[in-house]
Amino acid sequence: MKITVDEEKCCGAGQCVLIAPAVFDQRDDDGIVILLDAEPGEDQHAAVRETAAVCPAGAIVLDE
Amino acid sequence: MTLAYPIPNDTALEPPAEWAKLRGECPVAHVQLPSGDQATLLTRYEDVKQVLADPRLSRLLNAPDAARLSDTDDGGLFSSEMAAIIPDGGEEHQRWRRLVGKWFTAKRMSALRPQMARIAEQLIDEMVERGRPADLKASLGFPLPVYVICDMLGVPAADRERFSYWSDTLLNLTKYEKSEIDAAQAEFFQYMSDHLAAKRAEPGDDLLSELIAAGGPEDGGLTELQVLVTGMALLVAGHETTANMIGKMVAMLLADRTRWERLLADPSLIRTAVEESLRFDANSGFGLPRYLPEETEVGGTVLPKGTTVICSMAAANRDEGAFDAADRLDLTRSPNPHLAFGSGAHSCLGQALARTELQVVLEVLLRKLPTLVLAVPVEELERLDGLAVGGLLKLPVRW
Numbered sequence: 001m002k003i004t005v006d007e008e009k010c011c012g013a014g015q016c017v018l019i020a021p022a023v024f025d026q027r028d029d030d031g032i033v034i035l036l037d038a039e040p041g042e043d044q045h046a047a048v049r050e051t052a053a054v055c056p057a058g059a060i061v062l063d064e
Numbered sequence: 065m066t067l068a069y070p071i072p073n074d075t076a077l078e079p080p081a082e083w084a085k086l087r088g089e090c091p092v093a094h095v096q097l098p099s100g101d102q103a104t105l106l107t108r109y110e111d112v113k114q115v116l117a118d119p120r121l122s123r124l125l126n127a128p129d130a131a132r133l134s135d136t137d138d139g140g141l142f143s144s145e146m147a148a149i150i151p152d153g154g155e156e157h158q159r160w161r162r163l164v165g166k167w168f169t170a171k172r173m174s175a176l177r178p179q180m181a182r183i184a185e186q187l188i189d190e191m192v193e194r195g196r197p198a199d200l201k202a203s204l205g206f207p208l209p210v211y212v213i214c215d216m217l218g219v220p221a222a223d224r225e226r227f228s229y230w231s232d233t234l235l236n237l238t239k240y241e242k243s244e245i246d247a248a249q250a251e252f253f254q255y256m257s258d259h260l261a262a263k264r265a266e267p268g269d270d271l272l273s274e275l276i277a278a279g280g281p282e283d284g285g286l287t288e289l290q291v292l293v294t295g296m297a298l299l300v301a302g303h304e305t306t307a308n309m310i311g312k313m314v315a316m317l318l319a320d321r322t323r324w325e326r327l328l329a330d331p332s333l334i335r336t337a338v339e340e341s342l343r344f345d346a347n348s349g350f351g352l353p354r355y356l357p358e359e360t361e362v363g364g365t366v367l368p369k370g371t372t373v374i375c376s377m378a379a380a381n382r383d384e385g386a387f388d389a390a391d392r393l394d395l396t397r398s399p400n401p402h403l404a405f406g407s408g409a410h411s412c413l414g415q416a417l418a419r420t421e422l423q424v425v426l427e428v429l430l431r432k433l434p435t436l437v438l439a440v441p442v443e444e445l446e447r448l449d450g451l452a453v454g455g456l457l458k459l460p461v462r463w
Contacts (some may be wrong), residue, residue: 009409011161011165011408011409011410011411012161012162012165012166012168012169012413013405013411013412013415013416014168014169014170014173014415014416015170015415015416017169017170017171018170018335018416018419021170025171026169026170026171027166028166028169029166030162030163030165030166031162031165031166031168031169032162049399050398050399053399053401054399054400054401056405056406056407056408056411056415057117057407057408057409057411058117058408
């Protein structure tokens, strides 16, 4: 699994951080997504798929 | 025949029969608003999502040909002068969103959890002390979010009741006279002016002090008026919505008590249970209006420039085309891409706050009052009408 995030689209909803905190974070100064791990291990895959499905801005794209 | 909107509904928790029919037969429907003006109602998931996420469309209904939602002279909340002060689109909106959004990150919300839990525990203790049955909405749902927002804005505890009244007045489409709404808005505006002057003289550790410290527009910050209106908007947007959702969520979970029991047995389901309550809420209120500044195609229908569209997120959240067994409340549903907070660049700024409040309230209730039950049959729960946000009049419970 390879993750890309679109900072321009990101609206700072924070769903990704709530669901997969090992993979995503938010910048302190504007709440925009930080990708901590672009190729996470399999134990994270289910959570990451959920983040991509629920991101309100469609800012998380998965290549798998 | 043109459908009257909002669609009348006698039940407190069930969707009106019209939704399924509209989604199936007339997903882009003509409706008549309380003001008498015409609008276009969307009820399908894909259509609602497309319109809410379209950056060209405006939430402001201040164009001369935009529909007025209610019959107050200025057309209510969405076309007031106040609503136009916060930038609505483009780079300026994004700058505003990011300046304010940093206060609503998931991490900040997690940090607020212990404080929210203390507030919830104290409100529940007071409710138990007063004895059963109790109205959970008045005892817990209504006060909790206003206490949390007041803390974030640095407003002292003594002024929380006034904040509750102002927020109730400004979000109400029919309950108050125009003179009452105007008076509440003027009082609230004056209070916030004084409050900001005090914060400017003596900054605190709160959102408004930080927005002031960020400087004016020349420094990448906001104008004084924008800071003031942002403070007002955060209260109005964050209070009534969450307050009513707390009541509706608990009502839905108790209406079929096996749901409550399942959560008692497995509290790790709290997160998905909160999301599913948000999706399943059939009484979420008016929906979100959008004004089309140009011709736009939605669901195969070309809507002319100047159309006012009403997005019913609640109807979209029950769309069988988007959710398996959409009419069943599933505490484990995942993923749950519901539209309760909207979609795209304008989706709810405070959604992490709302989620955290709902999760904390549920956690504390399950822990402190595991024997909680409805004190009236579910059919006797009454809807609260006249608000832009839907809710229950009361939530009578025992334990």
